[in-house]
Amino acid sequence: xxxxxxxxxxxxxxxxxxxxxxxxxxxxxxxxxxxxxxxxxxxxxxxxxxxxxxxxxxxxxxxxxxxxxxxxxxxxxxxxxxxxxxxxxxxxxxxxxxxxxxxxxxxxxxxxxxxxxxxxxxxxxxxxxxxxxxxxxxxxxxxxxxxxxxxxxxxxxxxxxxxxxxxxxxxxxxxxxxxxxxxxxxxxxxxxxxxxxxxxxxxxxxxxxxxxxxxxxxxxxxxxxxxxxxxxxxxxxxxxxxxxxxxxxxxxxxxxxxxxxxxxxxxxxxxxxxxxxxxxxxxxxxxxxxxxxxxxxxxxxxxxxxxxxxxxxxxxxxxxxxxxxxxxxxxxxxxxxxxxxxxxxxxxxxxxxxxxxxxxxxxxxxxxxxxxxxxxxxxxxxxxxxxxxxxxxxxxxxxxxxxxxxxxxxxxxxxxxxxxxxxxxxxxxxxxxxxxxxxx
Amino acid sequence: xxxxxxxxxxxxxxxxxxxxxxxxxxxxxxxxxxxxxxxxxxxxxxxxxxxxxxxxxxxxxxxxxxxxxxxxxxxxxxxxxxxxxxxxxxxxxxxxxxxxxxxxxxxxxxxxxxxxxxxxxxxxxxxxxxxxxxxxxxxxxxxxxxxxxxxxxxxxxxxxxxxxxxxxxxxxxxxxxxxxxxxxxxxxxxxxxxxxxxxxxxxxxx
Numbered sequence: 022x023x024x025x026x027x028x029x030x031x032x033x034x035x036x037x038x039x040x041x042x043x044x045x046x047x048x049x050x051x052x053x054x055x056x057x058x059x060x061x062x063x064x065x066x067x068x069x070x071x072x073x074x075x076x077x078x079x080x081x082x083x084x085x086x087x088x089x090x091x092x093x094x095x096x097x098x099x100x101x102x103x104x105x106x107x108x109x110x111x112x113x114x115x116x117x118x119x120x121x122x123x124x125x126x127x128x129x130x131x132x133x134x135x136x137x138x139x140x141x142x143x144x145x146x147x148x149x150x151x152x153x154x155x156x157x158x159x160x161x162x163x164x165x166x167x168x169x170x171x172x173x174x175x176x177x178x179x180x181x182x183x184x185x186x187x188x189x190x191x192x193x194x195x196x197x198x199x200x201x202x203x204x205x206x207x208x209x210x211x212x213x214x215x216x217x218x219x220x221x222x223x224x225x226x227x228x229x230x231x232x233x234x235x236x237x238x239x240x241x242x243x244x245x246x247x248x249x250x251x252x253x254x255x256x257x258x259x260x261x262x263x264x265x266x267x268x269x270x271x272x273x274x275x276x277x278x279x280x281x282x283x284x285x286x287x288x289x290x291x292x293x294x295x296x297x298x299x300x301x302x303x304x305x306x307x308x309x310x311x312x313x314x315x316x317x318x319x320x321x322x323x324x325x326x327x328x329x330x331x332x333x334x335x336x337x338x339x340x341x342x343x344x345x346x347x348x349x350x351x352x353x354x355x356x357x358x359x360x361x362x363x364x365x366x367x368x369x370x371x372x373x374x375x376x377x378x379x380x381x382x383x384x385x386x387x388x389x390x391x392x393x394x395x396x397x398x399x400x401x402x403x404x405x406x407x408x409x410x411x412x413x414x415x416x417x418x419x420x421x422x423x424x425x426x427x428x429x430x431x432x433x434x435x436x437x438x439x440x441x442x443x444x445x446x447x448x449x450x451x452x453x454x455x456x457x458x459x460x461x
Numbered sequence: 462x463x464x465x466x467x468x469x470x471x472x473x474x475x476x477x478x479x480x481x482x483x484x485x486x487x488x489x490x491x492x493x494x495x496x497x498x499x500x501x502x503x504x505x506x507x508x509x510x511x512x513x514x515x516x517x518x519x520x521x522x523x524x525x526x527x528x529x530x531x532x533x534x535x536x537x538x539x540x541x542x543x544x545x546x547x548x549x550x551x552x553x554x555x556x557x558x559x560x561x562x563x564x565x566x567x568x569x570x571x572x573x574x575x576x577x578x579x580x581x582x583x584x585x586x587x588x589x590x591x592x593x594x595x596x597x598x599x600x601x602x603x604x605x606x607x608x609x610x611x612x613x614x615x616x617x618x619x620x621x622x623x624x625x626x627x628x629x630x631x632x633x634x635x636x637x638x639x640x641x642x643x644x645x646x647x648x649x650x651x652x653x654x655x656x657x658x659x660x661x662x663x664x665x666x667x
Contacts, residue, residue: 032652036626038633066666067659071627074608077518080531084509087535091542092502 022050027057031064374417376425376443377454382436385414385459392416392455395431399424404452414457422447436460494554497545505545509538512555515629516562522624523566525613533569537562552638559631560639563621570617604665611661615654622647623654 027050033039034047051058094102105111382388396402401420409415420428425447432438432455444451496504516537521530540561541548548557612620625631625639633651637644 029649029652032655033648036633036651038648063659063663063666064655067655067662068627070604070608070662070665071623071658074605074628077514077521079513079517079534080527083513083517083531083534084506087509087513087538088502088506090535091505091539 022046024050024054024057027051027054028060031057031061034061035065035068373452374442374454375447375451376440377456378432378438378440378442379456379458380432380436380438381458381460383459383461385412385457388435388457389414389416391435392418392432392457395428395435396420399428399431401428409456412459416455416457418453418455419450420453422449422451425451425453428453491550494548494550497554498548500545505542508541508554512558513538515555516558519559519562519624519629520566522612522628523563523617523621524569525609529569533562533565537565540565553635556631556635556638559625559629559635560641563625563639567617567621607662607665611658614661615657619650619654619657622650623658626651627655 027047030039030043030047034044039047051061093099104115380388380392393403396418399420401418401424403416404419405415405417407415418428428451429438429440436457437460441456493504493507497508513534517530517534520533520537521527524530524533537558541558544561548554612624615623621640622636625636626633631639633644633647636642636647636651640647642650
C-alpha cells in the first residue's frame, strides 16, 4: 500500500467506515509510516476542532412562527374569514349596509330626473329676464328707456323688443348728479302722496308724444327720474296710484343706482332730444307736469338740481307722461301682456316680494301648468322659480296691481292658498312669491 | 477528546442519539408518522420542536447568515408540512428533513454564491463574537471564527458533506441518501473537505 492510497482512506478509518480487510491493510501501513500517522493525527485534530463548535439554537419563537405559517388558512379562506369571521356580528352589519346603500340609491334615482327637469326649466325661464334685467353697473339703462320712449312716441308696434344696448358706460356723472338724485329721492318721497291723484290721472291721459315732448320744466322735480326707469315697465300700468307710491319710488331709486353713470352720462343727447321735442309738446303733457308739481317748494328743486343731467329731468316728464300709451291702446294690457310682462319682470327682478303665500296643491306639475295659464290670462309673468327643500317650489310672479286680486282668486282655485305676507300698499307691479307645496 | 469513539457510536445509534443538540426526539415511531401524515397539528409541532435546532444549525453552517438560515429553516419545515402526505415511511424523518433543508441551502448558495463569499465571513465572525468571553473565551472565539471561516471557504458540495458528517453527525449512508449521491462520492468529498480544513486550521493543532 502506497502512502497515497493510505491517505485516501484515513477519513474512512476515522469514521470507522472501512471494510475490515481495507482497515487491516491500512493499519499495517500506518504502523510503519510515520508521515501517514502524522497525517491521520492532524485529520483527527481537525475533526475534533469541528466537534468543538458550540451547538446552534434556533431563535426564540421559531416553532411558533413555523406553526403559525404552516396553519395559516389559505388565501381564499382568509378572505372569507375577513369578510364574515364573527358571523353573528358581521353578517347583520353587512346586511344593514347593503340595505342603506340600496335605499339611498333609490332615493337618488327618484330625485335625479326631477332635478334634471328642474334645471332644464330654470335655464329656459331665466334667460329672458336676464336679457332685460338692468345691466351691471356702467351699462346705462337710460338709453334703453329713451329709445323705448321714442318708440312709444312713434307708436311703435313692438314695444317689447327693447333690449339694453351694450353701450359702454359713459363717464360717470359728477357729484352734482349724485347729489341731485339724492335730493330728488327725498323730494320725491315727500311729494309722492300729493302726486298720487293728479299726476297719475294726467299721465294716463297724456298722449304718447308727451314722453319726448315733456319739457324739463322747472315744475318737474328731478326726482321723477325714477319714473323714467320704470316707464317702460309701467307704461301699461293701469294703476297710476301705486305708480307714485313712496315706497315704490324709493325702490326704483335703489334699483337704478347702478345705471346712475349712464343716466347722468348721456345728458347732452337726451337733453337735446328733450329740448328739441319741447316745442312740439302736447298740452296734455304740459298739464300733466303742472298738475304733478303743486308744491312751490319743489319748484325750487329743479333750479337747485340745475347741474343734474337733463335726462333726469326729462325722465321725470317721460315717466309721468309715458304711462299713457297704455291708455290709448287699452288692449295693450292684454294684447301684449306677455312681452310687456317680461320687461316688467325684468324691472322687478331685484325687488323684494310684495306679497307671498303658500299654495298647497295635490300635485305640483298640473298646478304649475294651471298657474302659468292663470298668469297668461292676467298679463302676469313668472320671473323666477327655484326648488326649495322638501319638494317645495318657490315661484316668483309679477302681476299688475289691478289684476292682483284676480291672481289671488285664481290661486285659490288652483289649490289652497294661504297668504303669508302682503304689503299694505301694492306697487303697480306686484311681485308675489308663491310657495307651491304638495299636499296629497 | 477523541472523535473516533463518538463517531462510531454516532454511526451505530444514528443522529437522534448523538445529535449536537440532543432533543428528546419525537421519534420515528409508526404511530408518530401516522399522526403526522393525518395532519395532527400537535404531532407536527412536536416534530418542529425536536428538529428546529438541527435544521436551523445546518442552514446556518451552510449559509453563514442567521436571517437567511432562519428563512431557509422555516421554509424547510413548511415544505415538510405540505409534503407530509408524500413522506415515505421507509426513510427517517430526520433524513427527510435534512434532505429538504440541504436542497434549499444548495439552491440558495447556487443563486448567491458571490454574496456568501462576501458576507459569509462577516456573518460567521459575528456569530463568533456573540460568545461571551473573557480570557479563554477569547481564544475559543478565535477558534470558532477560524472554523466558520474555514467552513465558509469550502466549496458547497464539500461543505455540505463535512457539515452533515462532522457537525450534524450523519452517517455516510444517510448523507448519500440526503444528497442523493453514491456513498463513494460522499466519502471522497468528505475527505477532501477535511484536508482543506486541516490546512486552514493547522495553527490550532496541539
